[in-house]
Amino acid sequence: MKSMMKNMTLCLLGAVLISGVAMAADRTPAPANAYLYVGWPNDGEVLPANRPFRVWFGLRNMGVAPKGANVPNTGHHHLLIDTDLPPLDQEIPSDRNHIHFGAGQTETTIELPPGTHTLQLLMGDYNHVPHDPPVYSKKITVYVR
Amino acid sequence: MLIRTVAIVALLAVSGVVAFAADAQRTPAPKDAKVYIIWPPDGAVIRGGKLWVRMGLRNAGVAPKGVCLPNTGHHHLLIDTDLPPFDQEIPSDRQHLHFGGGQTEARLEDLPPGKHTLQLLLADCNHVPHDPPLYSEKITITVPPY
Numbered sequence: 001m002k003s004m005m006k007n008m009t010l011c012l013l014g015a016v017l018i019s020g021v022a023m024a025a026d027r028t029p030a031p032a033n034a035y036l037y038v039g040w041p042n043d044g045e046v047l048p049a050n051r052p053f054r055v056w057f058g059l060r061n062m063g064v065a066p067k068g069a070n071v072p073n074t075g076h077h078h079l080l081i082d083t084d085l086p087p088l089d090q091e092i093p094s095d096r097n098h099i100h101f102g103a104g105q106t107e108t109t110i111e112l113p114p115g116t117h118t119l120q121l122l123m124g125d126y127n128h129v130p131h132d133p134p135v136y137s138k139k140i141t142v143y144v145r
Numbered sequence: 146m147l148i149r150t151v152a153i154v155a156l157l158a159v160s161g162v163v164a165f166a167a168d169a170q171r172t173p174a175p176k177d178a179k180v181y182i183i184w185p186p187d188g189a190v191i192r193g194g195k196l197w198v199r200m201g202l203r204n205a206g207v208a209p210k211g212v213c214l215p216n217t218g219h220h221h222l223l224i225d226t227d228l229p230p231f232d233q234e235i236p237s238d239r240q241h242l243h244f245g246g247g248q249t250e251a252r253l254e255d256l257p258p259g260k261h262t263l264q265l266l267l268a269d270c271n272h273v274p275h276d277p278p279l280y281s282e283k284i285t286i287t288v289p290p291y
Contacts, residue, residue, distance in 0.1 A: 039183065039199065056183065056201070057249070058199065058249075058250065059248075059249050059250065060197070060250050060252075062248075063207070063209055063244070063246035063247025063248045063249075064206070064207040064208075064247040064248075064249055065207070065208055065209050065212060065247050066206055066208050066212065066214050066217060069208060069209065069212040069214070071209045071211075071212065071246075071247065073246060074209055074246065074247045101206075103206040103214075103216060103217070104206025104207040104208050104214075104217050104247070105202075105205075105206050105207075106200075106201070106202050106206075106207055106249045107201065107202070107203060
């Protein structure tokens with residue numbers, strides 16, 4: 001009985017280990033030359049307050065696919081507002097600072113309160129997890145006045 | 146026996162109708178969607194004939210070919226040609242570039258000197274334009290003599 005328990009524990013441990021390894025290895029590969037950038041606004045742009053502005057998502061050497069669509073060399077856009085990059089080995093959070101574009105959108109319109117703000121794009125795969133290597137843009141700063 | 150024949154005929158008729166309906170059933174266009182060329186602007190002069198065309202889509206999403214989801218499509222870039230028929234697959238040749246990988250930018254490298262037109266046409270997962278079709282303005286760019 002004791003040895004059976006031990007075996008089971010070992011089995012369980014093995015399963016956990018394997019699934020852990022599989023999860024870590026399971027990140028979707030991205031093309032090495034994929035290039036993500038904020039097409040508009042420009043870094044340092046001064047934007048008028050109380051006026052929504054367009055943000056467009058520039059992506060080269062890679063394609064866009066909505067969430068759930070597992071197609072090689074694709075992902076969907078996430079716009080990070082006033083925040084740093086999240087952990088790159090798990091699902092990108094979904095909140096006011098991490099906007100998901102799971103319908104395959106390639107631009108959006110946002111409005112920000114007066115002040116200094118940062119914008120950065122991060123691609124997520126069909127499960128919202130960043131690719132390996134991760135594909136993210138330069139973080140730009142805009143001034144809303 | 147007769148009943149069986151009637152049943153088969155009825156079945157054939159129904160399947161015929163269904164097949165016809167499928168034929169006529171173009172993917173509805175996402176409401177308020179707009180396809181446009183972000184860059185280059187109409188009238189641009191492109192030295193060397195090499196450029197990235199940035200493909201813009203508003204109020205709809207991009208999905209690769211074969212991924213059939215509502216309110217999505219993929220880009221096609223028409224070069225020096227008019228819009229093709231809307232009720233069939235967009236041709237695939239040097240004048241009709243497909244971006245079935247969900248690309249949103251197109252690299253052009255071999256535009257010879259002269260005037261060229263560019264136009265975008267969105268199509269559904271089967272490469273057939275939406276109903277109503279979603280296409281951009283047709284712009285003209287000039288490649289000066291090398």
